[in-house]
Amino acid sequence: KAGVTQTPRYLIKTRGQQVTLSCSPISGHRSVSWYQQTPGQGLQFLFEYFSETQRNKGNFPGRFSGRQFSNSRSEMNVSTLELGDSALYLCASKTSGSNTGELFFGEGSRLTVL
């Protein structure tokens, strides 16, 4: 069974640009969560989608948005990029909407904002 796939793995953008990251969950998984990982802050929750609906949202500005498609694939978008948005963005999927299910993480998309 294929794992969680994130694309692109690395990207470089400049301030003010926007970026879209993609996540393909494990087959059969309907929940997709996004996390931002930075050296000082650890893993910060961005949002979770389940069956195309946003279930939870973290404390990030409106520049961060996401969506989920009918095949459970998810995308997140960051508009008007700032230097502080440089981070590893991790996607994780799980089988159900239960809050105690194991999260399966992808290897992440490393974003550098110059």
Added chain:
Amino acid sequence: GENVEQHPSTLSVQEGDSAVIKCTYSDSASNYFPWYKQELGKGPQLIIDIRSNVGEKKDQRIAVTLNKTAKHFSLHITETQPEDSAVYFCATTFGNEKLTFGTGTRLTIIP
């Protein structure tokens, strides 16, 4: 607020010795406490979890203990090996069901 504090941020131990990582949480309603291990260049991976009705759980060389009264839980790794070197994250779910992670502990095993 919903908060998980994790200590220490870095830990170095001699191969064969034990390592202990501790986390405290702020919400008494938390009932699920997983630990994730992140190796270099990879995403975090679940290594063990414990639920609030259990005080301790073991899986070979790793164990987790939970003290709900004091609101803290710990990861214990015995007989450490070089492949245990990684970043470890504790986590818990608060009332709104999102999984909140600690800030991580970088564990280095010294050969």
